[in-house]
Amino acid sequence: MNPRRVRAVAKRIAEQFRRDRRSLGLLIGAPILVMSLVGALWGSSTAQVSRIVVATDRAPAPQLVAALRRSPALAVTETTVDEAMRRLRDATVDAVISTRVGFVSTEIVVVMEGSDPFRSGTTLQSIQRAVLAAVSVPPIPGAPPAGPPPVVVEYLHGGPDHTLLDLLAPLLIGVFAFFFTFLLSAVSFLRERTSGTLERLMATPLRRAELVVGYLAGFSVFALIQAVVIIAFTVLVLNVKYSGSLATIFLIEAMLVIVSVSLGLFISAFARTELQAVQFIPVVLVPQIFLSGLLVPVDQLPDVLRPFAAIMPLTYSNEALRGVMVRGLEIGDPVIVRDLLVLAAFGVVTIAGAIASIRREVA
Amino acid sequence: MSAVEGSAAGSGAAALVATDVTKRFGSVEALRGLSVTVREGEIYGLLGPNGSGKTTFIRCVAGLVRPDAGSLALWGGEPREAVAAGRVGYMTQAAALYVELSVEENLGFFAALEGVDGVRQRIEEVLRTVDLLDRRRSVVGTLSGGMRQRVSLAAALLHDPRLLLLDEPTVGVDPTLRRDFWDHFRGLATRGVTILVSSHVMDEAGRCDRLGLIRDGRVLAEGSAKELVARAGTADLESAFLTLSEGATA
Ligand SMILES: Nc1ncnc2c1ncn2[C@@H]1O[C@H](COP(=O)(O)OP(=O)(O)O)[C@@H](O)[C@H]1O
Ligand SMILES: [Mg+2]
Numbered sequence: 361m362n363p364r365r366v367r368a369v370a371k372r373i374a375e376q377f378r379r380d381r382r383s384l385g386l387l388i389g390a391p392i393l394v395m396s397l398v399g400a401l402w403g404s405s406t407a408q409v410s411r412i413v414v415a416t417d418r419a420p421a422p423q424l425v426a427a428l429r430r431s432p433a434l435a436v437t438e439t440t441v442d443e444a445m446r447r448l449r450d451a452t453v454d455a456v457i458s459t460r461v462g463f464v465s466t467e468i469v470v471v472m473e474g475s476d477p478f479r480s481g482t483t484l485q486s487i488q489r490a491v492l493a494a495v496s497v498p499p500i501p502g503a504p505p506a507g508p509p510p511v512v513v514e515y516l517h518g519g520p521d522h523t524l525l526d527l528l529a530p531l532l533i534g535v536f537a538f539f540f541t542f543l544l545s546a547v548s549f550l551r552e553r554t555s556g557t558l559e560r561l562m563a564t565p566l567r568r569a570e571l572v573v574g575y576l577a578g579f580s581v582f583a584l585i586q587a588v589v590i591i592a593f594t595v596l597v598l599n600v601k602y603s604g605s606l607a608t609i610f611l612i613e614a615m616l617v618i619v620s621v622s623l624g625l626f627i628s629a630f631a632r633t634e635l636q637a638v639q640f641i642p643v644v645l646v647p648q649i650f651l652s653g654l655l656v657p658v659d660q661l662p663d664v665l666r667p668f669a670a671i672m673p674l675t676y677s678n679e680a681l682r683g684v685m686v687r688g689l690e691i692g693d694p695v696i697v698r699d700l701l702v703l704a705a706f707g708v709v710t711i712a713g714a715i716a717s718i719r720r721e722v723a
Numbered sequence: 724m725s726a727v728e729g730s731a732a733g734s735g736a737a738a739l740v741a742t743d744v745t746k747r748f749g750s751v752e753a754l755r756g757l758s759v760t761v762r763e764g765e766i767y768g769l770l771g772p773n774g775s776g777k778t779t780f781i782r783c784v785a786g787l788v789r790p791d792a793g794s795l796a797l798w799g800g801e802p803r804e805a806v807a808a809g810r811v812g813y814m815t816q817a818a819a820l821y822v823e824l825s826v827e828e829n830l831g832f833f834a835a836l837e838g839v840d841g842v843r844q845r846i847e848e849v850l851r852t853v854d855l856l857d858r859r860r861s862v863v864g865t866l867s868g869g870m871r872q873r874v875s876l877a878a879a880l881l882h883d884p885r886l887l888l889l890d891e892p893t894v895g896v897d898p899t900l901r902r903d904f905w906d907h908f909r910g911l912a913t914r915g916v917t918i919l920v921s922s923h924v925m926d927e928a929g930r931c932d933r934l935g936l937i938r939d940g941r942v943l944a945e946g947s948a949k950e951l952v953a954r955a956g957t958a959d960l961e962s963a964f965l966t967l968s969e970g971a972t973a
Contacts, residue, residue, distance in 0.1 A: 559787055563785040564837055
């Protein structure tokens with residue numbers, strides 16, 4: 361070991377870093393960005409408020425309803441069982457509470473919407489607390505508290521025969537597609553820019569829009585192959601249960617990939633090296649993982665973060681993929697239609713950005 | 724594409740007319756009022772040292788760079804129009820190819836962009852021209868620098884362009900093949916193809932019909948190699964270039 365040579369190598373690395381201000385900035389800035397996200401997400405105490413419906417035609421005991429109403433974590437409405445179940449299917453409420461006459465006693469029946477495992481967990485916890493609170497208040501002052509009534513929990517989607525993976529795998533398909541196509545398109549278009557082939561292409565009859573659409577088509581094919589492989593693997597090897605039509609899943613995927621690829625092409629204009637392109641991951645992708653409903657339901661996000669979730673493509677693909685693959689929604693369902701339209705709007709913006717970024721370089 | 728039969732050494736109509744073209748990159752003035760006229764069927768050589776603006780001018784002609792001032796027309800129209808019509812072939816200074824793809828795949832791609840008919844046969848023809856037919860299936864990344872130059876030239880020739888832009892085409896190409904290249908260029912010019920070629924190699928310059936000596940983004944002197952040597956009163960083109968550029972800066 362020659363200390364002088366070692367020092368020379370270390371010094372060179374420091375000098376290169378100094379020239380590459382962006383790497384230096386990201387080294388410091390990216391953790392700060394991610395930590396402040398995490399801080400805002402989990403550091404604040406905005407607890408989830410679950411929307412539950414109490415069936416009026418099969419109402420549980422009044423003191424239970426009162427206890428449910430007293431819970432700050434529950435927003436309680438009352439309506440008929442039929443109407444309540446309809447709202448549950450639309451996922452506009454999280455749980456329906458009613459009663460059923462059993463052999464021994466009257467059971468309390470909680471039907472969970474169930475498509476979002478994190479939301480379900482919190483909701484069920486809040487309901488169980490309220491049930492316990494209700495029985496700990498004796499009906500007659502001084503009398504011993506009655507034993508807790510039997511509670512039967514049922515699931516519209518998911519439930520005990522579903523694992524966390526069943527409910528999250530659909531979203532992961534979107535995340536993988538976004539991640540890889542964004543990264544690969546950013547890097548390959550960066551190469552196109554730096555190796556001179558982009559300029560060479562601009563000296564042919566090829567139009568910029570044709571180039572962008574060609575990239576979109578090429579990458580979409582690979583993203584769909586990726587989706588097929590992931591779905592097949594999760595179904596056949598991991599025994600994940602899905603519903604929904606494959607065609608609808610592909611359509612959602614394709615829309616998402618159009619956004620991620622054109623975003624990758626656009627972003628590549630702001631990188632000079634492949635390393636710099638990779639550095640966009642913590643900026644573009646990590647916030648989407650945190651805010652797009654994968655870990656925390658979007659409507660439970662702290663107020664400061666909700667607007668960010670609204671401008672993230674993964675928010676909409678997650679909702680759509682969960683809708684189709686967990687809730688079994690059809691392509692014509694208003695939720696799916698809206699998500700596809702929003703993704704299309706993102707696509708228009710990012711494609712325009714990609715085309716404009718080509719003009720920026722080539723006069 | 725009608726092959727306008729240009730009689731010898733560019734007595735045809737003007738293919739390229741550039742007048743007082745200027746281009747600035749930040750603080751660098753790459754072109755400072757460059758004027759050049761190239762006739763159909765003529766081989767025009769841009770001769771000048773590194774950094775004199777040759778590549779920048781060729782990029783202007785290829786429609787890749789918009790001049791800040793001055794005018795530049797190909798057959799009386801915008802460069803972009805001529806490019807879009809497939810009338811321009813551009814061989815870049817550093818071979819711009821997809822290194823992961825084979826020679827054939829690269830050429831197939833450019834042929835498709837240029838709308839070439841009978842692609843397979845045409846690829847074979849241009850590869851024979853650059854003497855690379857036996858390497859058609861080689862991945863470009865495994866080729867030497869000179870071979871890549873040849874693939875790059877082949878790509879520029881694919882669609883039989885009326886104007887060929889060659890930016891230092893023979894760098895890294897061995898002398899025998901270099902001579903073959905120039906024979907081929909002459910053959911194309913005889914068929915009416917206009918060629919704008921840049922070089923800083925003086926012995927190549929003798930094969931051009933006319934030369935523009937470029938320095939600091941301007942044409943210092945113009946004429947055939949013979950004329951320039953005579954005007955400078957020197958023994959060869961290299962000293963002529965030095966004499967003429969000193970005269971201009973003095
Ligand atoms: N894209 C660019 N950005 C900044 N400067 C440039 C750019 N292209 C060329 N230049 C500068 O313009 C001058 C002319 O360059 P160039 O046309 O490549 O010369 P040549 O091809 O004769 O060697 C050089 O000083 C070069 O550094
Ligand atoms: Mg050059």
